Amino acid sequence: MRIAMLGWEFPPFISGGLGVHCFELTKALCEKGAQIDFFMPVSGKKISSPHKGLRIVEVAKTVLKPYMFFSKTGKRAGYGKNLVNAVKEYWSHCISSVLAYSQENRYDIIHAHDWLASRAGIELKQKLSIPLVQTFHSTEFDRTSWPWQYILDIERSATENADLIIAVSKRTGDQVERLGAQKQRIRVVYNGVDREKFSSSQVEKLGSFRKKRKIVLFLGRLTEQKGPVQFLHAAKRVLAKEPDTLFVIAGKGELLPLLINMSLGMGISKNVRFLGYIPDEEQRKIYKVADVYVMPSTSEPFGITALEAMSSGVPVIISKTSGVAEIVKSAIKVDFWDINSMADKILALLKYRPLAKTMAGMSLGEAGKWTWERTAAETLKVYEEAINSRKSNN
């Protein structure tokens, strides 16, 4: 099968789960014999194809910022003034590029990831007369409490024009329905994890901060959606009972200054360590030294990090409002707003060894079931369904 895949993140140029998804999905699809051209904005990092059967095509010169960010003064800056223009430019480059490549390569299907690629996908579907599959890794409703109508409109038109829609969880599927999609065109395909990558990672000396202290880890963009504020509130409560605990916050984002100020104001700054953005290799190590991984997201379409922590043998506490909570059993699930319960569960994992041990063992086993091979197989099924239903309609 020949696939034109339109995305905007690919390792090493990633800011979240989408990049991981594209890397692992294309890898597993290629292993199944698919041929993929992956069209993405110029990353400035010169990405070479890591998989046989995959060709990376960098099409436009803009570096897109998909998430809401804040200006240096800490003032809300929205998506930035130039975003609309940048996206439009990406679309037009993407379209002409795919059309050019399709001269030598007759594609069977177009697969677009998220709203940034969707308009290009729609136009290409019409020009090439082949089916379009649109994946939603999140919707505007997840990314911000102040959804932007411009993006909502793009997402809505994506749901109207795609032959089939892939949502990374049931809850994302619900959000896509909220955008106006017909339920019968939505397919849920969960993300996966490369367990070996995390379970086999060797931990070397981990710097000075470990010192026998128990470590509670947060890893994610420092943005409202990921719940780092709740994490700090829970930390404050835990520290009242276990003053020796270290709370590690890995990731960058617009809330960083606020979080630092908060930890100072709460008088817990000695027990909170901000690591900033950490690369892949470091991430695997930090999971390994953590005693508890907390994912307190207020809205998490999936939450790959939970599977990564589980693969590392770390017990996880995850928010009930996450896609991954739909599929894992060996996690403790909390309401993101229930700081007291979150603190209680963290404390329990720090104090009750049989609990941590049982969960860690079960987590390893369970994470092994959610392979990317599985994700790719289900994605292929969606491709085939889209292609076959178009054939039978013609």
Next chain:
Amino acid sequence: MRLSLFSMFSDNGDSGGAYFDKDLNSKIMQKVAEKCYIPANQLMLELLENHPDFKISYSLTGVFIEQCKQFAPQVLESFASLAKTGKVEFLSETYYHSLSYLFSDKDEFLEQIKLHSKEISSFAKPSKVFRNTEAMFSNDIAYLVERLGYEGILAEGLEHILGWRSPNYLYTVNGCEKIKALLRHFKLSDDIGYRFSAKWWNEHPLTADKYARWLSTLQGDCVNIFMDYETFGEHHWKDTGIFEFLRHLPTEVEKHKDLRFATPTELVKNIGPRDDIDVPNLTSWADMERDTSAWLGNEMQKNAFSELEALGEKVKEAKHDGLMRTWRMLGNSDHFYYMCTKSLSDQDVHNYFSPYDSPFDAYINYMNILNDFREKIGKV
């Protein structure tokens, strides 16, 4: 007996420091009383009046009787009326629905049996047949209860105990003198208890005449049909026809000359043993494994149980009735059942009955309470 949600933080939770959720327990009791205990007891009374040869046996814990007294006194009254017919037997068991046999010191187990006999004798004649919590059984258990004077003991009729033999006979037990084991016919019991309303079952719908026919084709001296009382009206709701099934069963059974009803005590008095069974390892009627893994299968369960056991010494030393009672209530098998992490279909059953989001939440809540309790003992 449900526990309160109990946090490690004293300012957290609505329990007000109580370990047991009285409101919830009262609600559950009243709900089940309405759906099951009251209508089922009423029906049993009618059947006993209309069918002189009909008989029935119950196994009620002391804690259940307490809860009746506290939350639904009319239920206890109706059990007392059943007892007065003289055709109803109340089996002996431990006062608490406990795993007390699993403590290494057996005194607590024996003590709880005595407490139960005392409670039952307030409205019924104590039985000579014993049933351990969740039908836990082994040679050693049979030996212990025989020394207390029991003549019969109930066990699950498992193939690995019986081999080619049938559960429809009484058996003596290896290492014991005379005590007879009554083996539950789990297939025929589960046909009512589990499968009665199962539409996927090829025998659905189960009617009283069909069931009586099955019974009459059996070979042997007796057949032991035991199930949760909540089968009637709670596990299978009224609209499944479960009460109608029960109402017609005595009539249908009476149509077969080779069948009649008997209480366990009548069986052990009138029927001789056919052979000897040897059960060195504990069996029960729980889960697919039919052993103790439903309560003590994983590390959390083993840890919680051993911590509870360790507190027993201190509780006894404190000589404080309130503490002793709390400790015993914390030995209820359900608390451990909710911590089970088995993955297959059994897990779903555990989840169905569990008030917790996960087995981990169950363990955390239990340990939070146990740790608070430990501090309390220290202060006395």
